[in-house]
Amino acid sequence: MAEAIGWIGAVLVIAAVGLSIAGAVGVLRFPDVYTRIHAASITDTGAASLMTLGLLLMAGFSPAAIKLCIVWVFIMLTSPAAAHALAGAAFGSGHRPVLADPRQPSEDEA
Amino acid sequence: MIYVPGLFIALIALWLALSGHGEAFMVGLAVVSVILSILLTMCLGLMGREASPYHRLVPMARYAVWLMGEIVKSNVAVLRTIIEPSARLRPRLAALDADGRSELATALFANSITLTPGTVTIEAARDGLLVHSLHDGADEQDEFAPMAARSLMAADGRG
Amino acid sequence: MLAGGVAGLLVAMGLMIVRLLRGPTAYDRVLAVNSFGTKTVLMIALMGFAVGRPDFLDVAIVYALINFISTIALMKVFRLRSLAEPLARLSISREAPDG
Amino acid sequence: MSLLLASPELELVFSALLLTLVAGLVVALLAARSVLTCILLMSAFSLTMALWLMTMDAPDVAFTEASVGAGVSTMILLGAALSSTDVIPSLRPGRLWFPAVACLAAFIGMALIVPDLPVFGDPGSPPSAYVGRLYLEQTPHDIGAPNVVTAVLASYRGFDTLGETTVIFAAGVGVLLLLGGQVRSPDAAPEDVSLRASAGSPVLSVAARLLIPIICLYAFYVLAHGEFGAGGGFQAGVILAAALILHALVFGVRETMKALPVGVVRACAALGVLGYAAVGFLAILNGGRFLDYDALLSPVFEAGLPSSHLAGGHHHWGQRIGILAIETGVMLAVASTMTAIFYAFTGRVSRSDAAGAS
Numbered sequence: 001m002a003e004a005i006g007w008i009g010a011v012l013v014i015a016a017v018g019l020s021i022a023g024a025v026g027v028l029r030f031p032d033v034y035t036r037i038h039a040a041s042i043t044d045t046g047a048a049s050l051m052t053l054g055l056l057l058m059a060g061f062s063p064a065a066i067k068l069c070i071v072w073v074f075i076m077l078t079s080p081a082a083a084h085a086l087a088g089a090a091f092g093s094g095h096r097p098v099l100a101d102p103r104q105p106s107e108d109e110a
Numbered sequence: 111m112i113y114v115p116g117l118f119i120a121l122i123a124l125w126l127a128l129s130g131h132g133e134a135f136m137v138g139l140a141v142v143s144v145i146l147s148i149l150l151t152m153c154l155g156l157m158g159r160e161a162s163p164y165h166r167l168v169p170m171a172r173y174a175v176w177l178m179g180e181i182v183k184s185n186v187a188v189l190r191t192i193i194e195p196s197a198r199l200r201p202r203l204a205a206l207d208a209d210g211r212s213e214l215a216t217a218l219f220a221n222s223i224t225l226t227p228g229t230v231t232i233e234a235a236r237d238g239l240l241v242h243s244l245h246d247g248a249d250e251q252d253e254f255a256p257m258a259a260r261s262l263m264a265a266d267g268r269g
Numbered sequence: 270m271l272a273g274g275v276a277g278l279l280v281a282m283g284l285m286i287v288r289l290l291r292g293p294t295a296y297d298r299v300l301a302v303n304s305f306g307t308k309t310v311l312m313i314a315l316m317g318f319a320v321g322r323p324d325f326l327d328v329a330i331v332y333a334l335i336n337f338i339s340t341i342a343l344m345k346v347f348r349l350r351s352l353a354e355p356l357a358r359l360s361i362s363r364e365a366p367d368g
Numbered sequence: 369m370s371l372l373l374a375s376p377e378l379e380l381v382f383s384a385l386l387l388t389l390v391a392g393l394v395v396a397l398l399a400a401r402s403v404l405t406c407i408l409l410m411s412a413f414s415l416t417m418a419l420w421l422m423t424m425d426a427p428d429v430a431f432t433e434a435s436v437g438a439g440v441s442t443m444i445l446l447g448a449a450l451s452s453t454d455v456i457p458s459l460r461p462g463r464l465w466f467p468a469v470a471c472l473a474a475f476i477g478m479a480l481i482v483p484d485l486p487v488f489g490d491p492g493s494p495p496s497a498y499v500g501r502l503y504l505e506q507t508p509h510d511i512g513a514p515n516v517v518t519a520v521l522a523s524y525r526g527f528d529t530l531g532e533t534t535v536i537f538a539a540g541v542g543v544l545l546l547l548g549g550q551v552r553s554p555d556a557a558p559e560d561v562s563l564r565a566s567a568g569s570p571v572l573s574v575a576a577r578l579l580i581p582i583i584c585l586y587a588f589y590v591l592a593h594g595e596f597g598a599g600g601g602f603q604a605g606v607i608l609a610a611a612l613i614l615h616a617l618v619f620g621v622r623e624t625m626k627a628l629p630v631g632v633v634r635a636c637a638a639l640g641v642l643g644y645a646a647v648g649f650l651a652i653l654n655g656g657r658f659l660d661y662d663a664l665l666s667p668v669f670e671a672g673l674p675s676s677h678l679a680g681g682h683h684h685w686g687q688r689i690g691i692l693a694i695e696t697g698v699m700l701a702v703a704s705t706m707t708a709i710f711y712a713f714t715g716r717v718s719r720s721d722a723a724g725a726s
Contacts, residue, residue, distance in 0.1 A: 013271075013315070017273070020277065022193070024280075024281040024285055026191070027285065027301065028288055032201075033294050033296045033300065034232070034242045035244060036297060037230050037300055038228055038244055041225075042228075043189075049181065051314065051315065055314070062323075064317070066127045067326035068314060070124070070128065071310065071330055071333060074330060078333060078334070080220075080221040080222075080225050085340065085571070086299060086344055089344045089347065089348040090232075092233075093347070097242055125585060128589055129593065139588075143591075146588060153628070154615050158577070160574045160577035161580070161581055213573065213574055220570075231571070234570060272382060282389060283388075285412075286412065289396075289412065290400075302408045302411055306411075309416075316423070325422060327427075327431070327599060328422065332415070332438070334579070334607070335434060337575075338614045339411060339442045342442065346446045352446060352447055352710075353622070353715070355622070355623065
């Protein structure tokens, strides 16, 4: 049983790394800065969550586990705020997103 | 100044979780450090609802659990977009109402949007949000309604 | 397994550097550095956990915080060309306390 | 490193990948023609170097590299970049041959030395064999701090560290003198449209309000736990300065200067160094030598204290309190110096902006 949980943890860590790489590929492939922010920020928080969960499953409860959870909480707090700051700064300095529907007005308010 | 005890308890708990040293000397250091941190926070003029939202920890935690589910969906959605051809990418902007919310609730809502299915908050103000999303949805207000209600409930205690 | 994870994260970090160099906008570059930093945090967490040393995780916590602060600083410089101006205001009149 | 990866082959692959990343970053740095891109690359470079230090099992140094290299120095470089032009002028190729030859010669020289260096972690190598071994063996008995790095830096070589703290203080004074010394709190922010757009966003203000108390506490935590694990006064000071810089970034340096005036911050920098030295003199007054922490507490008093259950019960309260006191001095000096330098840059920049605008 314990071994099975350890294996699940290992799979989750690998999945986290895979997600990270996929996010990086997305950051390279996506057309504009806004879509790239999606790829980077969402896969970063996802990878952090999967990795935290995976490592917890592998090692169980310990002082290191508590610190790991704190790292995770900090990433979940700071990552969306940073992504928002970036998107807002890009928008505020006049970069307009590539939109699927060209008729949609790119709002100029704040 | 009802926020000071909340912040005190939260910071002490954080210290003990980080430290793992329970001897009297270290606990004394913890108390001194927490008091110094709180004094610095007050000196910088930050003490208040946002610095110490810990009295809302239980509703926030409940909200966080719900949000986790949404985040899983968001990763699946974004992954599919990365793997499949870029034809699936249909970015658009949406303006949302956020009237009558506290700063904390607006920030929680905006950050939740950033964390979930292919959406990033570009601008956040007290009266509304501007959201960039990767996919066309039906009606934006409806799409975000559950999150808006839940985050408002978690941060402000009303729905 | 852990070695593979560390190597994979390094590859992702390398891809971020490519985006940093290609730009094209300043915000793409800041995004790349921010994401690079988050991946570094994950990598230190992975390494620290692998060797069972909680103090490695202290370094990861510092990275997570520093990474946020430098992203804000970079964004601000690109956006406002200044480090001194405020991004948000300290409201003097506080809202009515609840609870 | 060998702790991390079971087989030497994997270790080699990992090292190769990390070195490739470092080399790629350096080439990119050389090729970049924009100052801001260079700053971004240097931030990434610092993170990579810190990772490298982690694999060499040196979390104390990695800690410093992370907080200084990726954090505060990015901030200070940004401050400097703001008062210059962004484009790096490219050199004419004719002027490159001398630096190129000099670099190549230095590289070949270093490459020739490498085979003579001891293998990483070799216990028989000169730095590990004599004084290093002595420190490792004597620390539990002499000082009792579980982290030998802290024992060496703060106690065995406390006098050196006092010198280093003075150097940081002197460097801060030098920067302030170079920048003109006089830093005024910048005038009220001009009400321009672009600014109002972002000023309304509560996301950053809430994040900053939530995080700043936590970062402050974390700084004190790093200070208090320097004797157990990675960290100490220097790192704690940098983290505290980072919290203040975050405050200045989000709420404007005016607000920060209102809460912590320039004069107070500068006085604290001096106070930190003085406090460090005062611990030394206190030891002299108690009949010991300069910075001899064992003399800080009278034996009668120390006997009354509960024995500490660290490192096999050998813990000395005098050492413990002395190390904590001087580390607090270092923290105060470093945090204040960093903040004063940040103030100097931002105060200066906004003045020149104001001059340019009028």
